[in-house]
Amino acid sequence: MKGMWWTVLLAVCLAIAGCGSEDTASNGPLTLTATEGSYQGKLAVSSAIVGPNTFTWSLTDANNQPVTNGKAVLHFSMEGMDHGKSELALQKEQNGTWTADGPHLMMEGDWKLQVVWTDDQGESHPFDYTLEAKIK
Ligand SMILES: [Cu+2]
Numbered sequence: 484m485k486g487m488w489w490t491v492l493l494a495v496c497l498a499i500a501g502c503g504s505e506d507t508a509s510n511g512p513l514t515l516t517a518t519e520g521s522y523q524g525k526l527a528v529s530s531a532i533v534g535p536n537t538f539t540w541s542l543t544d545a546n547n548q549p550v551t552n553g554k555a556v557l558h559f560s561m562e563g564m565d566h567g568k569s570e571l572a573l574q575k576e577q578n579g580t581w582t583a584d585g586p587h588l589m590m591e592g593d594w595k596l597q598v599v600w601t602d603d604q605g606e607s608h609p610f611d612y613t614l615e616a617k618i619k
Pocket residue numbers: 561564566590592
């Protein structure tokens with residue numbers, strides 16, 4: 484029975500280590516998803532490390548079809564911090580995504596990212612994301 488206990492303990496340790504490894508910073512893009520009404524916006528951040536990052540945003544409608552009209556602006560803020568907010572206008576790409584590079588994640592910690600998509604009728608749609616920026 485004692486041998487079996489250690490087997491279980493080992494399995495639990497491996498499971499915890501497995502979860503933890505997802506949190507370690509990697510160089511792949513981090514993809515975040517948010518919904519607003521019947522729209523879904525996906526924000527990819529490469530690579531969520533403090534410093535310059537590439538932000539790529541894509542939007543789909545209720546039928547999961549890409550939406551490419553309007554414009555999109557990405558807003559950055561941190562709760563309880565007095566360094567203020569910043570924003571980054573995303574440029575529309577040929578493939579229907581919006582993208583921009585920027586150094587806006589200038590300190591580690593939890594960031595609030597909000598993409599405001601303004602549709603062709605001038606109506607604004609906010610998509611909210613949270614992201615933990617890490618030091619490389
Ligand atoms: Cu801050």
